[in-house]
Amino acid sequence: MSLAHLHLLLNHFPIIGTAVGLGIFIASFATKSDELREAGLVVLAAVALLALPTFFSGIGAQGAISKDPTVSSALIERHEGAATLALLFMEITGALALARLWQRRRASTSLAILIFAFVTAGLMARVGNTGGDIRHTEIRTQDSGISAVIHHFEPAPGKLRDLILINKWWWAFMMDLHFIGLALLIGTVGILNIRMLGFAKAFPIAPLHRLMPWALAGFGVNTLTGVLAFIGMPNYYTFDIAFWLKILAILLLGLNAAAFYLTETFRSVEQLGPGEDAPPRAKFFAATSLVLWFAVIALGRYIQSYSGTIEPQ
């Protein structure tokens, strides 16, 4: 499978997924169903995660078709700008969805989620449209009306890249934040996982679990700095096998977290007090989480030496 193939496979998920997640979320208000609301939020968070590899695979897809003289680079850049803006709103929506899932009883973020998911769904439709325009001459139209207005807010890919590479100290600062985020994330996730595995059983689980917003804050900082680094040097990361394996490990961590929280496993450990042992299923998820997070660190470190390991098409 090539990166172009991956891009064409993944690109449906953020577009359809955002609409589905938003639809379920709205339906939950009509039915006053907590389960439905949580389902909608989980879909939005999952789509926000899947949007990352979709975005990252775009450069590979661009490389695959850019030699074709019938392909317009202006149309590709328009698509890339649209995707960048949509990704920003998608990730904010995902972060809000996770915050709402965390709060459970407080509804203050619901309105913000409605607004951001709605805007994201619209922006995603535009990303799909501009992407389709690259190859499908039969649907191609000029930007007009609302899409012309949106286009005004879309960053020009080259300008954004220049801004991120404006000097090496800004780059160094982003990398610094990436490492500080790493320490915060591993510290907080690590202590919870270690407790679930049966070490340091003197801790009750619930208070350690309340550190998870700090872990998510670390993950948020690293997602932001990571995406900015990618936008700054897209070819450096795109054709790198270690980078893609790192992204795969992050997606697997999302799956691991979903399996942990959405099955009965989380409920089986939530109330464990000092000295109480977690069931084997919980230990499995804790071990997987630890192994995958350290794999993410290791693969991240190997990006430098594996740059250029994927042949451009």
Place this chain on the structure above:
Amino acid sequence: METSRDFFDPNSRTTERRPNRRCYASEGSSASAACTTLPCKADPRSLNTKNRSIVFAAMALPPVFLRSIEASSFSTWLRESDSPFAFYFILLFHTFGLALLVGGNAVMDLRLLGVERSIPLAPLKRIFPIMWAGFAINAASGLLLLIAYPTKALTNPLFYTKLLLIAFAVWVMTKLKSRVFDDSSLDEAAMVARGRPLAKWSLVLWIAAITAGRLLAYTYKYITYPC
């Protein structure tokens, strides 16, 4: 398609390995002014001093010392091997150690600073072995990284700053252990009262240490001994 690897690649070994041209003596000429801080060859005739032999020894020491480390087969292998178990393997353990050491400290510091007070304080003592394991991993991997690039590290003032920051941070860590966690007569309130100022320093110092470490990749003057 732009070639970002060549254009701007602060992280890449392709640029990290690129020698600092300013500091290379071209054929037949002496090193340029930018490089005079690192002596290539100590010349006793140029020394107009009584302690000629001592100064001569001092001038000869850095080139002999740094060059002989770099010329060793182990240092060369670490630096130049394409094996995934050479330089980047060490670097990855340096990051694992960072995660254990600073991650553990972060949880402890945040708790002492008032985050999630429902976490019982006394059992946090159990994090110390993890943090010490992280410290041991990083001392060992740090030494290996130093063997790989001795000139790069030792000619950068920031490297000494980083070591100093780590020394302070570890000192604060031992104080946290002895003053807060080893004193079993303290209740939680007293532990927090004693631990708070230490926790603040700990957080600041570890963030500063990470920052100094990261900046080493962008501030070095020489990559290997220039002559």
